[in-house]
Amino acid sequence: MSMVSFGKDIAPLFNQFRASMMWRLDLTDYEQVKANADMVLTQIQGGMPPPPYPPLTTAQVAMFQAWINQGFPK
Ligand code: HEM
Structure with a gap:
């Protein structure tokens, strides 16, 4: 998969769910998602x-997995 960007790919995907998960983590915050990436993936x-x-599509889950594998590009 081509390079995944947190700002361009992940944050826009998660933004619609941000309010529902603020009790635990800010899904649009790079450092918080990086620190909890394994749990988010699970x-x-x-x-x-x-x-x-x-649910997220198979392609969207694969994109998040690729973002982890690529070393969390911003
Ligand atoms: C792609 C979007 C989402 C992601 C990545 C996400 C991520 C997570 C994570 C990582 C946890 C585990 C927290 C923990 O164990 O400390 C969790 C739990 C939870 N989330 Fe989300 N969340 C998303 C969307 C939502 C939405 C839209 C809602 C509600 C409308 C929601 C409601 C909950 C609830 C109630 C829990 C606790 C109960 C459970 O684990 O099933 N989440 N979520």
């Missing part, structure tokens, strides 16, 4: 966001 693989929200 959650989105397991169906987060919860119903009635549609």
Whole structure:
């Protein structure tokens, strides 16, 4: 997969869920998502966001995995 950017790819995807998860972490904050990346990956693989929200697509989950593998590019 081509280089994934937190600012251009991840934050815009997560922004719609930001308010719902502020109790735990700011999904649009680079440092917080980086620090919790393994947990975020596990959650989105397991169906987060919860119903009635549609789960992230396979491609979106793969993009997040690639962002981790690429060393968390900003
Ligand atoms: C892609 C978007 C989302 C991501 C990456 C995400 C991420 C996470 C993470 C990492 C946790 C685990 C927190 C912990 O164990 O300390 C979690 C739990 C939780 N999230 Fe989200 N979240 C998303 C969207 C949402 C939305 C839209 C809602 C509600 C409308 C929501 C509600 C919850 C709730 C209630 C929990 C705790 C119960 C559970 O683990 O199922 N999340 N989420």
